[in-house]
Amino acid sequence: MVLPAALPSSVAPPSLQELAERIRPVVLARQAMVPVVEPLKRLVPDGGLIRGSTITIGGVGATSLALQLSTAASQSGSWVAVVGLNDLAPAAVLEANLEAERVAFIDPGNSGRHVDVLAALIGAVDVIVLDARLSLRPSDGRRLASRLRERGSILIVVFPGGAVNSSLSADLSLTVGDAQWEGLGCGHGHLRSRRVRVGIDGRGRASRTARCELLLPAINAQVATAESECEDGTVVAFSR
Numbered sequence: 001m002v003l004p005a006a007l008p009s010s011v012a013p014p015s016l017q018e019l020a021e022r023i024r025p026v027v028l029a030r031q032a033m034v035p036v037v038e039p040l041k042r043l044v045p046d047g048g049l050i051r052g053s054t055i056t057i058g059g060v061g062a063t064s065l066a067l068q069l070s071t072a073a074s075q076s077g078s079w080v081a082v083v084g085l086n087d088l089a090p091a092a093v094l095e096a097n098l099e100a101e102r103v104a105f106i107d108p109g110n111s112g113r114h115v116d117v118l119a120a121l122i123g124a125v126d127v128i129v130l131d132a133r134l135s136l137r138p139s140d141g142r143r144l145a146s147r148l149r150e151r152g153s154i155l156i157v158v159f160p161g162g163a164v165n166s167s168l169s170a171d172l173s174l175t176v177g178d179a180q181w182e183g184l185g186c187g188h189g190h191l192r193s194r195r196v197r198v199g200i201d202g203r204g205r206a207s208r209t210a211r212c213e214l215l216l217p218a219i220n221a222q223v224a225t226a227e228s229e230c231e232d233g234t235v236v237a238f239s240r
Contacts, residue, residue: 034126034154035072042212043174043200049073049127051152054145054168056132058159059176061196063088066129066158067096073127074102081106081121083114084131085158108134115140123151132159141167175199 033048041047049055049069057066063085070080075097081104082088093103104125108114114134121128122144136144145168148155157168178197200210 034078035076036069037072039214040069043198044069044172045202049154050171051126051154052149053171054148054155054157055172055174056157056159056168056170057174057176058132060161061176062158062174063160064092064096065174065176065198066156067093067098069156070127070129071097074099078102078126079104079124080127080129081125082129083108083117083121084134085129085160086131087160115144118144118155119147122147122153122155125153127154127156129156129158132157136167138167141169145169170203172200172202175201 032051033046034051035048036044044050055069057069074080079102080098082093083106086107088105090100090105094100106117106121108117115136118128118130144155155168157170176196176198178195196214198212198214200212202209
């Protein structure tokens with residue numbers, strides 16, 4: 001019988017510090033931010049989407065804002081999965097300037113399997129845009145939130161045209177309202193842009209309450225910062 005050669009006495013097992021150094025890149029990768037386009041940086045903590053977080057968006061223009069929040073992620077090579085939102089036209093994705101080859105549309109149908117679909121996507125794609133009309137039980141919400149934190153994906157829950165009402169505990173909640181279209185003259189002309197006010201409410205690392213004005217869309221069909229600044233009032237700045 002041939003026995004394996006013994007390790008040289010000079011080879012010592014790695015220390016805890018050495019092991020920590022070896023896994024540090026993985027830890028940092030899990031804590032990394034997913035980028036957003038410049039006009040939306042003031043809506044999110046540290047100017048990016050926190051991995052493992054849940055964001056809810058409601059109100060007029062909620063779907064448009066969700067797409068714009070995903071634009072920079074797709075442009076940087078991340079995959080974006082849109083679950084539900086079957087009334088969303090592919091042209092809207094192109095107008096939001098997402099990389100079309102990095103966007104997957106998934107229709108879970110009426111089988112009630114959308115929870116399993118979400119669980120499979122978490123960790124496989126960086127950003128998941130979910131139609132809030134696909135209801136989740138509180139127990140499912142807790143399980144998915146735990147999986148998000150573990151795998152580092154970002155979930156954006158969209159309430160098209162309605163108020164936010166979710167079983168998911170959101171780290172950041174955005175509400176789009178006070179929409180005013182601009183561009184029409186005295187009874188003629190073309191709609192050029194839509195000015196909206198976005199309410200911001202966060203917890204934990206994203207702890208903040210504020211309102212900002214955006215052009216969604218702007219003249220170029222993208223998103224832009226309106227002339228007015230954020231109204232912070234009784235704001236607690238993003239904690240670090």
